[in-house]
Amino acid sequence: MATTDYQIFFTKNLLDWHAGHHRPMPWKGERNPYLVWLSEIILQQTRVEQGLPYFERFKMAYPTVTDLANAPEDEVMKLWEGLGYYSRARNLHATAKHIANELNGIFPATYEGLRSLKGVGDYTAAAIASFAYDLPHAVVDGNVYRVLSRYFGIATPIDTTEGKKLFAALAQGLLEIADCGLRIAEGPNPQSAIVNPQYNQAIMDFGASQCTPAAPRCHSCPLQAHCEAFKQKKTAELPVKSKKLERRQRFFNYLIINWKGQVFIKKRSEKDIWQNLYDFPLIETDALQEGRLFLTKNKTCQTWLGESDWRLLRASPPQRQELTHQRIVATFWELEVLDNFSTKEKNWVAVEREKLANFAFPKVIDLYIKQKFLPLELF
Numbered sequence: 175m176a177t178t179d180y181q182i183f184f185t186k187n188l189l190d191w192h193a194g195h196h197r198p199m200p201w202k203g204e205r206n207p208y209l210v211w212l213s214e215i216i217l218q219q220t221r222v223e224q225g226l227p228y229f230e231r232f233k234m235a236y237p238t239v240t241d242l243a244n245a246p247e248d249e250v251m252k253l254w255e256g257l258g259y260y261s262r263a264r265n266l267h268a269t270a271k272h273i274a275n276e277l278n279g280i281f282p283a284t285y286e287g288l289r290s291l292k293g294v295g296d297y298t299a300a301a302i303a304s305f306a307y308d309l310p311h312a313v314v315d316g317n318v319y320r321v322l323s324r325y326f327g328i329a330t331p332i333d334t335t336e337g338k339k340l341f342a343a344l345a346q347g348l349l350e351i352a353d354c355g356l357r358i359a360e361g362p363n364p365q366s367a368i369v370n371p372q373y374n375q376a377i378m379d380f381g382a383s384q385c386t387p388a389a390p391r392c393h394s395c396p397l398q399a400h401c402e403a404f405k406q407k408k409t410a411e412l413p414v415k416s417k418k419l420e421r422r423q424r425f426f427n428y429l430i431i432n433w434k435g436q437v438f439i440k441k442r443s444e445k446d447i448w449q450n451l452y453d454f455p456l457i458e459t460d461a462l463q464e465g466r467l468f469l470t471k472n473k474t475c476q477t478w479l480g481e482s483d484w485r486l487l488r489a490s491p492p493q494r495q496e497l498t499h500q501r502i503v504a505t506f507w508e509l510e511v512l513d514n515f516s517t518k519e520k521n522w523v524a525v526e527r528e529k530l531a532n533f534a535f536p537k538v539i540d541l542y543i544k545q546k547f548l549p550l551e552l553f
């Protein structure tokens with residue numbers, strides 16, 4: 175078959191498959207660009223099952239972009255808590271403010287206009303452009319890379335400029351073939367501006383449920399007859415990435431300082447992970463610390479605790495959280511200080527233990543609070 179025949183086979187069978195495998199989701203068929211944008215930001219790097227309740231929660235709390243723009247930042251971060259990649263929440267809020275205040279609450283209606291929004295990359299701009307406005311832009315996300323690299327047997331690494339260009343052009347060509355098929359099906363008077371509204375959704379759903387990363391369902395696959403990866407037994411090798419993911423390991427020591435029934439927390443303002451979330455006073459070290467000697471020898475700890483009387487209540491076993499490029503190993507040191515304690519740390523806030531639930535914390539801290547942070551009398 176000529177290359178174009180493979181492409182026609184691909185689009186036709188993909189669309190037929192989609193017609194019989196419709197996965198209803200609250201954002202599917204949505205035409206409101208605000209809700210399409212909201213769903214796409216929530217679903218970045220997130221499984222559908224995990225993102226779904228967050229989408230419902232945000233939609234309920236902020237029915238319009240202006241409602242989101244007017245919400246306090248701490249409230250938005252709290253609603254986002256547990257979803258990870260918190261820069262998405264900060265960008266979401268900043269973009270809502272920009273649209274509400276600078277663009278009169280109206281979303282841009284072009285790919286370029288959408289792409290210029292904070293937190294909106296090529297994929298998200300294409301998704302909003304096609305789902306909300308029927309504009310002919312092919313989406314290229316992880317699912318699309320996987321399906322295309324396998325079906326066409328392309329080993330060009332997807333994380334290189336060359337790979338990105340190649341897959342974007344291929345995806346766009348396939349979208350145009352799908353559009354063309356729609357025009358032919360429409361008969362002699364096609365609406366030439368229309369794009370096939372199913373195509374982008376079809377390829378993403380196909381990657382999510384049929385051509386999955388670890389165990390693709392090749393034996394029930396409608397593309398199998400011409401799939402290069404299947405023919406060459408290379409499904410496990412495709413797609414190719416050039417860089418191996420390396421995670422930097424960081425050791426966080428959180429001091430939970432109990433003082434008059436309260437503990438100290440602080441907002442993370444530095445340019446680092448978890449910006450604008452809350453955490454406890456933190457001492458980062460080069461290695462895992464064990465034993466109370468760490469508290470008595472560490473200079474920062476000495477400065478914080480000063481001359482006050484304190485005692486160690488407990489130290490947690492190391493708690494881990496994996497981020498894309500970092501592995502956080504956190505130890506929670508629970509201390510009690512006597513009434514003569516005072517602090518010069520301006521950004522520390524004393525909060526009653528039962529009110530901690532009102533603040534947004536990183537996952538590793540949130541889990542610790544929920545599972546291990548028992549009332550003191552239980553120790």
Ligand code: SF4
Pocket residue numbers: 321324325384385386390391392393395396397398401402403404409
């Ligand atoms: S045959 Fe297997 S690898 Fe090829 S597209 Fe289908 S599910 Fe993916």
